[in-house]
Amino acid sequence: MLKQEIVKRLEKVRQIRAQKLGYESIEEGVRKKENPLYEKGISIILPTYKGENVIIKCLESLANQTLDASLFEVIVIINGEKDRTEDLINQFIAERQLENIKVVILEEAGASIARNKGIMMASRQFCTFIDDDDYVSSNFLEEMYNLADQNTVVISQIFNVEEDGKVQASNPINRQILKSVISKHSPYDKLYTVLTLNACKLIPTLYVQKYKYDESLQSGEDVVFFTELTVKNDLQYVVAPVTKKVVYYRTLRENSISRQAMTFDFNVSQRLECIAKLNELLSLDYISPIKRKFIQRKINAQSSFIQSYYEEHKEEYDRIINAITNKKFIYFPYNLLNHDRVEQLVVSYCFPPYNDTAGNVMAKRMRESGKVSDVIYNMMDKVRNKNVSLNQMVDDLINVRLPINSPSSFSHWAHIRKFVDLGMEGAEELVEKNGVHKQVFSRAMWAASHFLAYEYKMKYPQTKWIAEFSDPLIYDIEAKKRVVDITEPAYVKKLEAAVKKAGYPSPNDNSLFLWCEYLPYIFADELIFTNKNQFQYMMDMFPIEEVKPLIQQKAIIEPHPTLPEKYYHMEEFEYPLLSNEHVNVAYFGNFYSKRNLNDLFDGLKEATSEVKDRVLIHVFTSKPGELEEQLKNDPLEDSIIVNGFVDFYPFLNLCTKFDCLVVNDSTTKDNKPINPYLPSKLSDYKGSGTDIWGVYEEGSILSQSENITYLSPLNDAKEAAKVFEKMVLKKFPG
Template identity: 35%
Template sequence: MSVIVPSYLGAKLLPTSLGSLARQTLDPRQFEVVVVLNGPEDESRTVIDDVRTEFPALRVRVVESTTSGAGNARNLGLDAAAGRAVTFVDADDEVTPGYLKALLGHAGLGIVPVATVADVTHDRAAPSFDNYLSNRLVTHAGDVTDPTSLPSSLGFVAGKIIPTAVARAGRFDTSLRSGEDVLYWFDVFEAAPFRIRPVALDSDGVYLRHVVANSVSRQAHSYDFSVTQRLDVIERLWSRDAQDPRSRKLRSSFIAGQISLVNAHLRLEPDDHARVVADIRARGLEDAIPWRRLNAGLARDLGILYSFLPYADTSALVAARRIRDRGVVVDVVSNKMGADKPIDWAAGVIARENLDQTFQIDSRTAAFEWGPLKAFTRKALAKVAEWEDEKGLYRSVYSRTMWPGSNLVAALLKLHRPELRWIAEFSDPQLFNAYGQRRVGQAKDDALWQQLAAGLAAVGIDAPADRNIPHLVELLAYALADEIVFTNEHQRTIMLGYLPEQQLVERVLERSQVSHHPTLPEHFYHRVDGEYELGTGVLNIAYFGAFYATRGLTEVVDALKALAPTERAKVRLHVFTGDPTTLAKELATHGLADTVVAKPYVSYFEFLELTTRMDVLLVNDARTRDHFDVNPFLPSKWSDYAGSGSDVWAVVEEGSILSTMPTTYRSPLGDAGAAVGEVRRMLDDRGLEPVSQ
């Protein structure tokens, strides 16, 4: 075999490494040593000659290069190797006398032996086997196993022997400043998958790695080494095809190992997290990163979000976007929603860059029922206490209502620790529904109620005399939260308009902001390939949500019926809804079976992709003029439509927030004539039908 020894200014080191090779119990005729001197000249040539004189049986060849770098030196060594197998020994390390013999004894067809690595320091009497390379290897000594189950075995270039032809299937990436050994072994494995056999300790086959005493690593924990160079390695790994499942598994393990080093840096420098995320995004590596490993232990902020991912619920999806926009790492406590709530695992990528731990409370789903809310509150507080025992106190808590359970837990946390910053968001009024009806749900006069009521009383606010839960969750946020978020200005106007406590109104105005639901970046709209077929030569309009021909969007149905047959033939309204079968039957009675295509709901990213391919996206206001002075609702779909690049048709209530949005087409609620005019304008804009006279 050929033993490749790269050496950079190693005159003082080579006597130890070459001496250990000269003392091998393996017949010296069975191996050669290829020393690759790279970089500036020193006394290494003289040292090698001295070793030859002292150990005449040792066969040593020298390759020289003025280009420094261990990767380049190892490539030159591979090119020069004359043996049928190769192994690497660094110039600043050594091996035990039985090392080469043990490696050969554990080798086999398609089997790579892996030596145990012991760390040697000048201040320690005996080598230490307590390191990441050997801790798991010793339990598998002598066993043939898959390297994907022990990826750390390939995280170090030395300590293995491999056929030269196989070794040359990979090349060390000389553009990498560290981690090139990881990439090298991945390339070799992908070219010729192999199994490994850890060398038994009693075989005297130990690689002795010399380390500096009391040093955490061989390089300082700088951003460059711990982050930039790790991302360099991940970028190279991610570029590999990895078609074989074993290769994909090994690649994932290697990436996870690199990310663990990034996480170690972030634990020391948590303020670097945003910079790390920005660097990952700039490289296009978002899908390569195991984000939970990156963020492990970093969260100093908390989310109490009764409905959260993976549920395909509007509140869950908006909360995920808020977390992404806020840009801080959070732990999230949520609730297990009902079995009828759809799940969309893919949507988890929305907030993955900023999620550490997530936990679902197992309590019965309820909005304004005291028993289940009380159970959720008790279990959520226990989980938060457990997390704080592990990592310290949280800096802030973010809650989003709807659902109301979020505010109850956040309020109790705030009461327990007033310095905790509470950010409370309202999706819509809690006390009144879209029909202006007062929501009800009575709390029991128990310890939890009394604690919350006392918290309000402490700041001069009376708890609802009727113990109404919807009223309670509004008052708690108004009186205790440090920041209150409303999703539109009309919502704030309505909610504060029925609040009798003027001092509380003033407090909310001082601490509140209006923020529409966030719109995701463009690349989220293209995460999936669209398979839904759209007709050509027709106007494709899409509507997503509950749709009824006899109520709700009656003006749209009436407009389609009012079109001339030649016009209607060029229109396709694609409706993605909860009960497409019933809708299709209902539309057939209106003679619109060929015009309206009824389909079931799609996943969130399928929905986003569809919005980019439709000609027009239809969104409508809730009808509120009989219940509210101004419309307090802004449809959540608007934020998704806004990033699609497609035209939007808004069916609006006069003076609503939606009516002020920059939509291409707009018609009033209930005005079928205006809707007909807008559809004809859509046709005309696309040259599909001249405007009717």
Template identity: 30%
Template sequence: MELDSTMGERSHRDAIAPGLTVVVTAVEAASPILADLRRQTLDPALIETILVLAGRLDPDSWTAHAGTDGAPGLRVLHAPNADQRHAEELGLAAATRQFVVFATGVDSVGERFLAALWEAAGPDRVAAAPITPADGPDIPYGKCLPTALARASDRPADATGAALVLAALQVEHGLPVREVAGVDAAYAPATSRTSFADSVVEPVRIIELIQAYGGTDRPRRDAVARMADHEGTRIGEYLLRHPDDRDKVVALLDASTAADMPYAAVNRVPAAALAVAFAFPPYTETSAVVAAKRLRESGEVYDVISNRMQGVRQVDPTTVRIAGPFTARTAELPTPTYFAPWSSMEEFARRGLAVIREWRTGLGPYRTVYSRAHFAASHVLAAAYKLTSPATFWRAEFSDPLSRDVNGAERGERVGRTAFARALLKRLRAQGLPMPRGRNAFAWCEHLAYVLADELVFTNAYQLDYMLGYCPDPRTVALVRRKAVIRPQPTLPDAFYRMVAWPYPLAADRVHIGYFGNFYANRGIDDVLRAMAEADDAQSRRIVLHVFTKNPDEVARRARALDLADRVHANAYLPYLAFLNLAVRLDCLLVNDADTVQTHGAVNPYLPSKWADYAGSGRPVWGLVSPGSALSEQSLMYRSPLGDAAAARAVLTRIAAAGK
């Protein structure tokens, strides 16, 4: 036995010899595995044992203990500042044999453990001993790895430990695993290793590591996906045992740098809740983001049915993180991505019902269903399901009025006289519920939710009053009043504002205002542009307006016309998490009401969806408001009437002074 105080520094200079290096990490007093190694049937000349004493263990007492057990080729490394993972790395660095096997001091192995691994080992594969009991934890121990490859693995500096070495080899080199058989060759963990660190922290770190390798070839991508799903399942099994730790697990998932967390594997229990959101992440659509935030807000795990918007909407993978920890199975239906035609709504509903039947075979109906309509098809599918499963609690949300446009005019295409539509009417009539009037598809969607949903969600009271104001049936109005709740759109936790560090330059000697949304030269933020053009004091001229919109060229043209090209920066929309990150860096955020005075009178039913995101940024917000609107009632640092450039100029002066 040799006590090696160099902790493996010499190993890279030594030639690798035939045989196995067994790295035994000891973080507590007992080490039965040393006696097991002495009884191995493999030729002792082929065995090197490296015992790494981590933490506060006394090396002198362990030296005596190790000498008594007489493990083959024993060397001892003392690592007082190392934890388990770093101790494993030190052992790997010190290895001098062709293959390395990781073990912990408290575990046990069969007498043919090393012989079986030696027979199965190879430079292009991983040999793996069976774990006993058979349903034991999936651990990185009992695996035999090629030493040279393990040491040369191109891992991040902090990706340490046996589990991460194994994961790196399997992704980096595509090494297959060869299983050995026999109880006498088995590895027996002393404990179940079901702690939060073993079952959640380690899998998350492995997912981050393997995804960091990336790669464009299909086999490598498939290998990464399979391994990520496997690690996600480990997290899901932990949640099955510790459901009260979900908030703790979600916080870790939110903090992870993994770009594609396998949420479906994490949430492997059949969901009791269904979400129907025609627009849902990863597609760039405001309604998709709000629906995802609602799922997170509820804290439940949902199956999700949405529309495949590919080719119609851009993809923003960062938005998946919003509801990912609360999403189990997902189905993107390849139905037409249309807003108004009844035929597309009906096809979405029919296909969605077929998916639900498949998902719920043997499980019974969902306990709850949530649907959100900006896209009305969401409510059509939810209503059809509610009619077949009346015990399911249906929560239906309206983002804006459906059957009235922003000018107050009726909109909506005609409902076809189809078998599906007739079946809906027949079921409504059988339940004694009010029937829809006319054949307007959007009016039908509103009506179906009004009479069938158990809870109706509106974002503000003006929206509720406006929509009921054009409802033609007093009985339905009374029914809605009993079920309606006012629930502003959710604000995400602070962590989401820092998940993405967006590299957008902001000059330190300027005051920066940000506007995110549509731009129209004849209304809205044009008040601000005119006020900036008319400002003649030096302070106000330090202000820079950053506009992020779908039509930046129009903004740039208007800025040039007002001689503001150097003070108005026009940009395309940002990915959602990039927008949140930039929001916290700006000096002020600008939001404007829709101009509805001429079309809706004193009632403005629209509360801008971005308000909820602004509210979570902690930054001052300037609202261009119409009198008595929902936006005007929010906690705005600055406000000016919509269309009043003089009032906007006064606000600019205040913002400039505050941003000194």
């Protein structure tokens, strides 16, 4: 039975019970003292599978309870292959003349199936779960019931019973319970293991019947069930007084989880199924930070089984990683597997989960290299939206994330300096634990990245420093010099001393962006430029001639990377506005004076009516209202569909659905000798398999790019019209 069906069925059972008693809701039935929804007392849910050798000891402990027998029911669910269990139970009931034991027979085996049946049958105010080979102290039910409340979970002590019968009162779980009595931490911290056990708890039935054990899980179903119950409700937790000696006796079996033989199926596959269910809880928007941390702790515990398997089977690293990444988790502690594989430190001021092109490009660069890395980035909550799914691009390649809590700024020196100082503190702690990184990789537009990487290189000169420039820094898109100074004379003097010691002149300039270029030029071991025009422009425009031979020596041209095909299907995006009767052309991005949609619009107006009637232009932009206003009463209004901004994975998926994707150059001919820009989305388009139309400026890298299906010059409506005609003929030949 599907989870949704069982949950609905449980809800229906409770609703019918409430309606029979004349209540409008379940909650009203719980509150009322007359004709309550649940009878007073406790329902004990006791599943058993081939339990003939253990069930009687369990039942004896229940028959010997100090709580009046009228105040509890025992629901025994016999499931799976038959043995003598049923006969033994019936004999026990007859001999002891018991009237509060109900026996249910299920053909299908499975503890989860049996527990779900017991949950549906529970009719008392509170529930507790007992396994057939466990037993409880004689005062267990009475003392737990004395503390019970409709919003409270009561917890007993738990003693381990070895196979030879020896009782271990001192065990990790029981020590956690005992310490919790005096701890001032939240129950999610002090009782983090206990809260997700089947054993040793008394829970209001109202809450238990909201959920079900996941019958698809082969193990870990108790963790998932109780994590869901815990985080979706605000329950109170109380521990029975230690002096009362209220004890759940848990028998340790040879096939218990802690003693399972190590296999890929159990340690990896089954754990991942459990972790997948826990990740579903993490995706809920209303989960508080402390509960989110609790869920992550549960995931960490399950992941430790995977780590144990990895430590014994390191040759299976790729198999394990592939199994994990195929699940597309929001959260997984990859550091458990990556701690001994770190190859570099990445410094990227903007980085996933923050939604920013610069951060995405760095993640793609890491994906391309395949190197396991520690990553330092800034917490950019005030200036960028978070999208945790972006982490899936690169999480499996990360050992430690170090988000730095400094004010986000492109050019404010005090804020950049705070990032650098805090980043170095974190980097030094990493070095103390694991040694100096083989290399440090930094990427800028965001200038702070290179300043932190410089400090790391100075501290650990044996490290190879790779510095990437996404765009020119000293001059903006309009060729205006960015006038921002390093407002710390002592720091500038330190930089001047370093470059003089390296044999290069001081620039006699406090310009932040000049230094952001100069320091990598001198001290980095490798310089990455994303295209040859960018390299040529930045070198030609740099004011210190002496360093230019060094720049040429270190320079490497590496275009923006393209993600593997699977990332284009991470999130399938339903877009119903595609028309089979038209050529569907898509433009993604914003538009401004130096980069706009004029070529598309003017080209379509220039086209013949036959072509025009066959074309739809789909625009995805962060300011759709502005474009819609601009198009009012325009002859093309019905040919242009305006959409809002889409997140990165939906964008990649959409790229695969259109007939053609448009990428256009920024206009630079009026103020730059060459066009140094290459739009990063071209690299994303290339992986989509869709035709690409490049609207280029003469001499630009876009005009020379491979994998471009159509080309037309900027500001040339006639050539743009010809491109539309070619598209129509391609899709509708003849």
